[in-house]
Amino acid sequence: MSDVEWHSVALAPIVLVQGTESLIADRAVQRLRALAKEADPSVEIHGLVGEALGPGALAQVASPSLFGEPRLVIVPELQSAPDALVLELLDYLKAPESDVTLVLVHRGGNRGKKLLDALKKAGVPRVDASPVKRAADKQTFVAAEFARAQRRIQPDALVALVDAFGTDLAELAAISRQLIEDTTPDPGEQPAQVTVADVHALTSGRVESTAFAVADSAIAGKEQEALQLLQQAQLAGADPVPIVAAIASKMRSLAKVTAPSANARTLGMPDWMLRNLTRDARAWNDRSLARALEAVARADHEVKGAGRDPQWSVQRMVMEICRARRAG
Incomplete structure (x- = not known):
């Protein structure tokens, strides 16, 4: 079985879409629908769901057509398919129809493992619809x-x-x-x-967007600018916890690029982001980074209940990051 991305999956006799991220699974199915219609506008599209899942359901829609029109057959909930359909699919896998694209969507769980193993052994293309975290x-x-x-x-x-x-x-x-x-x-x-300005115009009210702007200024040692941005966020009612979380994420990324042999693949980030962070990291050393990360950890602890004044904790963190940068 070869994994393919949802945005580049192509028509094939059988395609498996597997994972719990519904949006990715739906995008893959939408793409296959569009490709099938583009290849032949007369394509017949069948969904095997509900009452259409009776005995012989697959044979009914996948058997050779009298008029030879192509067909796209979608099983949107393979993990819930009845045993009769699973057995029919196992048999169909041995000799798929040439004018049929069968799309199997398995949304997680262990049910249907025998069929999944058979699909893997047969080398069926698979779209990984696992949750997107990185x-x-x-x-x-x-x-x-x-x-x-x-x-x-x-x-x-x-x-x-x-x-x-x-x-x-x-x-x-x-x-x-x-x-x-x-x-x-x-x-x-x-x-x-689309530019950064377009994004900022749309996201100006988002705490995360503001917090990353604060982090960028603090990492550059621009204390006055960072504090002004922070004050704007606080006056708008931004909660200290997500502000600290966003700044912590930025500082951790900065620290990661200073590790020996760090590269885009091992860090899970695009090349241009690595270049930008590496450029920022040149103004830091191990001691200044440690000092800044310690300030972030203390602020995180305080805004989650250990401190009396969360807003002051965030402000002090920003000042300490700026001063650590200048000291470095």
Whole structure:
């Protein structure tokens, strides 16, 4: 079985989409639908769900057609398929029909393991629909969303968007669509590349976006600017906990790039991000980084209940990061 990305999966006699991230699974199925219609507008599309899951369900829609039109057959809940269908699928796997694309969507769990093992042994292409956790993978997801809309987005804008909305993939997809719509020009005009300014205009109220801006200023040692940004966030009612979490994430990334033999692959980040962080890290040394990370850890402890004044804890953390940077 060979893994393929949802945004590049191609039509094949059988395709497996496996994982608990519904959005990725749905995107893969949507792409296969679009490819099937593009290849032949007369394609027949069948979904094996509910009452359509009776005995002989697969044979009924996948048997050679009298008129020879292609068919796309989708099993959207393979993990819940009745035993009769699983047995039919095992038999079909031995000799798939040439004019049928069978899409099997397994949304997690151990049920149907025998069939999954057989699909793997047969080398069926598989779309991994596991939860997207790494920032780099979320950025790839957003880039694919823009590519689907035939739009481009700057690398820095991509990072800013994931920083602001990366906790939930569905929200990230929705805000990407919103950003695409907001920056779509009038008919006849060439769409411009989406910029950081476009993202900031849309995410100005997001705590995460503000927090990463604070972190960028603090890492650069710009204490006054960082404190002004922090004050704006606090006056807007931003909770100290996500602010500290965002700044901690940025500081940890900065520390990671200073490790010996660090590279984009081992750190799970794109090359350009590694270059930017490496550039920022040149102004730091082990001692100054340790001091800044200690300030972050103390603030995290205090804003979660150990301190009397969470806002002061965050402010002190920002000042200590700036001073650690200047001392380095």
